[in-house]
C-alpha cells in the first residue's frame with residue numbers, strides 16, 4: 350500500500366527525527382530531493398530559467414535551498430519573495446550560489462506583482478511553488494494568486510513543493526484558489542491531498558522523497574499492484590466452480606437490459622466459478638445470449654450483486670430480505686435505495702457515484718464532489734457499510750474507519766456501463782471470499798487497469814473494459830514483486 354498521513358502525524362514524526370539529527374538536516378534532505386526532481390523534470394539544468402515563489406515558512410526554505418543547488422549546477426534561479434518573512438539562511442545560500450531576487454522595487458504592475466516579476470515568470474522554464482506546504486491554509490493570497498495566474502497564462506509548468514499551495518492538505522478539498530502543478534515533490538510520506546480528489550488532480554504526478562521519517566499507521570492507503578496480487582483469490586488445484594464462488598446477480602430491467610449483460614461480463618471476468626442471474630425472463634434471455642455460461646434462476650450463492658440497471662423494477666422488500674441474510678451483498682445504482690441506517694451492514698458494499706451518494710445522504714451532488722473523503726467516511730459510519738465512491742480517484746471507506754483510494758483510473762473510464770462492469774467484478778470478488786474492503790480495493794484497481802489496456806490513450810466502451818479484465822488480471826498476477834511495495 351502507498352500510505353498517506355495527516356499533517357499532525359507528519360509533524361510528530363518530523364519532531365522525533367529532528368531531535369536526533371543536526372539542525373537543518375531534514376530540510377537539506379528535502380531540498381536535495383527537490384532539486385534532483387526539478388532537474389529531471391526539466392531534462393537539463395545548465396542555463397534553465399527557474400523562478401521560485403517563496404512564502405513565509407519552511408516550504409519556501411525547501412524551495413530556496415533547492416534553488417541554490419540548481420544555481421550551483423548552472424541554472425538561472427530567481428526568487429520572488431511573497432512575504433516580508435522568509436527563510437533567511439536559505440535565501441543567503443541561494444544568493445551566494447549566484448541566484449537573484451526579482452521585483453525588489455516598490456512599484457507594482459496591474460496584476461499586483463512587483464515590477465519585472467511577471468516578465469520573469471513568463472520567461473521561465475519552470476516555476477517552483479514554495480508558497481506554503483503543510484502549514485498552509487486553503488486559498489492563495491493576492492500576490493501569490495497573481496503570480497500563479499501569470500504562469501498559467503504563459504503555460505509555464507509549476508513544480509509544487511510538498512503540496513500545491515492553496516489546497517486543503519488533510520481532506521483533499523479545494524474550496525479556494527490553488528496551484529495546479531505539473532509535478533508535486535513531497536517528503537517523508539504522501540499527504541491526503543495527494544491521493545484524494547479534487548486536490549489529487551491539482552498535484553499532477555507525485556514524487557516522494559524519503560527523508561527518513563518513522564511514521565505511524567496511515568490515515569489513508571492507496572492500493573498498489575503488489576497488494577492486489579497478494580489479495581486476489583487465485584483458484585487452487587482442488588477448486589471447483591462452487592468452491593470458487595457463485596455470485597447471484599440481480600440487475601437489468603426491460604428498461605435497461607444492457608446493464609445485466611454488462612454486469613455479467615464483469616462478474617465472469619472475476620475470480621468466481623459461476624453466475625446465477627435472477628431477473629425478468631426477457632433480460633435473462635439477453636444475458637444468456639451474450640453469456641451462455643450463466644445459470645438463470647435462484648439457487649445457492651456466496652454473494653449478491655444487486656441494482657445495476659434495475660430502474661423501476663427494484664423490488665425493495667426483496668433486496669432488504671437479502672440484506673438480512675448472511676451472504677455479502679453489493680448494492681449498486683438503484684439498489685442503494687434499499688439501504689437504511691438501522692441495520693448491521695458490515696458485509697455490505699455499496700458502489701455509488703457522487704450523485705447516488707448525494708441522494709442517499711440527501712445533500713447536493715456538488716457537495717459530495719467537493720468533499721469526497723468526508724462523505725465516503727460519513728456514509729460508512731452512519732450506515733455501517735463499506736462505500737466505494739466512484740470518480741477519477743475512487744475513495745473506499747469501511748465502517749472500521751479504514752480508507753483506501755485507487756488512483757490509477759483513466760478519465761476515458763467515465764462511460765456508460767463502466768459502473769456495471771465494476772459492480773459485477775466487485776460482486777465476483779465478494780463471492781470468492783474477499784471482505785468488502787478488499788473486494789472494493791481489488792475491484793477498483795483491476796477495473797482501472799483493464800480500462801487502461803482498453804483505452805491505450807483513446808476512447809473505450811464498458812464491454813471492452815470487461816473484455817480486458819482477464820488480461821489485466823493475468824498481467825498483474827504474473828508480475829514479479831518490485832522491491833519496496
Ligand SMILES: NC(=O)C1=CN([C@@H]2O[C@H](COP(=O)(O)OP(=O)(O)OC[C@H]3O[C@@H](n4cnc5c(N)ncnc54)[C@H](OP(=O)(O)O)[C@@H]3O)[C@@H](O)[C@H]2O)[C@@H](O)CC1
Nearest residue numbers: 363375376379405406407408481482483484485486488511
Ligand atoms: N514536516 C516535515 O517533515 C518536513 C517539512 N519540510 C517543509 O516544511 C513545510 C512546512 O513548513 P511550515 O510549518 O513552516 O509551514 P509552511 O506551509 O511553509 O508555511 C506556513 C506559513 O505560511 C503562512 N500561510 C498560511 N496559509 C497561507 C496561505 N494560504 N497563503 C500564504 N501564506 C500562508 C502562515 O504564515 P503567516 O504568513 O500567516 O505568518 C504560515 O505560518 C513542509 O510543507 C515542507 O515543505 C521539509 O523542509 C523537511 C521535512
Ligand SMILES: [K+]
Nearest residue numbers: 478481510512
Ligand atoms: K507548495
